[in-house]
Amino acid sequence: MIKVSEITTYLKCPRMCYFVNKGCDLMGEVTPVYLERLILKELALTYGSAFNSADIQTFLNNELERISNEIRVIYRNELSKIDDAAITKSVTDITPLIETISLNLSVNTEFFSGEFIQDEPILRSDKFGLSGSPDRLLKINESLVPSIIKTGNMPENGVWNKDRLQLTAYSILVEEKYNSIVKKGFVEYARWGIVRPVVIKRHERRKVLQVMDRIKKIQDGFMPERPEDAPCEYCGFDGICDVKSTLASRFF
Ligand code: SF4
Numbered sequence: 001m002i003k004v005s006e007i008t009t010y011l012k013c014p015r016m017c018y019f020v021n022k023g024c025d026l027m028g029e030v031t032p033v034y035l036e037r038l039i040l041k042e043l044a045l046t047y048g049s050a051f052n053s054a055d056i057q058t059f060l061n062n063e064l065e066r067i068s069n070e071i072r073v074i075y076r077n078e079l080s081k082i083d084d085a086a087i088t089k090s091v092t093d094i095t096p097l098i099e100t101i102s103l104n105l106s107v108n109t110e111f112f113s114g115e116f117i118q119d120e121p122i123l124r125s126d127k128f129g130l131s132g133s134p135d136r137l138l139k140i141n142e143s144l145v146p147s148i149i150k151t152g153n154m155p156e157n158g159v160w161n162k163d164r165l166q167l168t169a170y171s172i173l174v175e176e177k178y179n180s181i182v183k184k185g186f187v188e189y190a191r192w193g194i195v196r197p198v199v200i201k202r203h204e205r206r207k208v209l210q211v212m213d214r215i216k217k218i219q220d221g222f223m224p225e226r227p228e229d230a231p232c233e234y235c236g237f238d239g240i241c242d243v244k245s246t247l248a249s250r251f252f
Contacts, residue, residue, distance in 0.1 A: 001124075002215050004132030004169045010211055011162040012231060014224035019237045021218055030082055036090045037151035038075055042067045043094065044149045044190035045119055045135070047105055051112035056102040064091055064098070101193030108195040111147075111186055114140040123173035130212065134170040135188070144178055146170040147186040147195075154189040159196050163187045165211070168204040 010017040046063045053059040068091045072079050105112070117137045124131040134146035148167055150160075159167075164187075171182035188195045218224065232238050 001129050001131055002212050002219075004130065004166060004173070006215055007169050007208065007211050008162060008166050010215055010218075011165060013227060013235065014214065014218070015226055015230065015241060016235060016237060017215060018218050018223050019240070021215075024237060024240070030078060032086065032090065032093075035079070035082060035086060036093055038078070039064075039067055039071055039087075039090050039094060040151040040190045041135075041149050042071060042074065044151070044188055047101075047188070047190075047193060048112055048116050050102070051105050051108070056105055057098055060098045060102060061095070064094060067091075097191060101191075104193035108193075110140065110197075111138070111188075111195040114138040114145065117144070123170070123177050125173055125176040127176060128172065128212070129216075130169065130173060132170060132173060134167075134174075134185075137174065138186075144174050144180050144182060145185055146174050146182065147188055149188045149190050151190045154192055154194060159187040159198055164198055165204055165208055167198050168200055169208045171200045172205065172208065 006017055006020070009020055043060065043064055046060070050056045050059045050063070068087055071087060072082070115138060117139055119136055120133045121137045122131070122133050135149040136147040138145045138147060146167060148163065148170070150163060167185040167187065171185055174180065174182050182200055184200055185198050186195050187198060214224075226232075226241060232241070235241070
């Protein structure tokens, strides 16, 4: 069984996918950026209710305060070593974003007028050997639509290619579970409160299946070459990765 998160990891770097499959822990120290992203994601899950509230800004400020009290319960394992001061600092950094988020939320009418069916539904296809949880599942005009929340940078136009492929993988899972056709999904850029639609295209469906084939080979023990444009600077595996594939395979 391949998880959609493995596809996302593969798209960052195939070798990263290899190390994760070997049981190496990708998660290092919880940085302020990571903590801020966790809080932003929780805040983004309230944007639908915020959209329907009389005062979006007040609503989000109240939600941010609630999340600051609850985040440690939600991410119990990840935040076990994080103190209150770090959480307060992240909340202070997010607070100034709320004004812009509030203004942008009110224009995402198509998305927020949809029926929110479930947050993080667990989807699994034995037929394709794929599983995963999109951040939300909505119903818009009788069609099921997956959505993913992104807390990092937003491209000037459209969505990042890796986000498009992640959404395509979730669309395949939604189609399998609900016997439906998914024509589009959404990417929510939480830091701005901007939601962008994505048409699910044939060549991206093909690409998802190709990546899955490569991940199957990695699961069988194949170690991919280190890509030239790999984000090694930000990767926790740098210390064990700087070797030829055949030599590294012996370590495991
Ligand atoms: S160190 Fe570089 S090549 Fe190795 S897994 Fe990390 S990103 Fe990929």
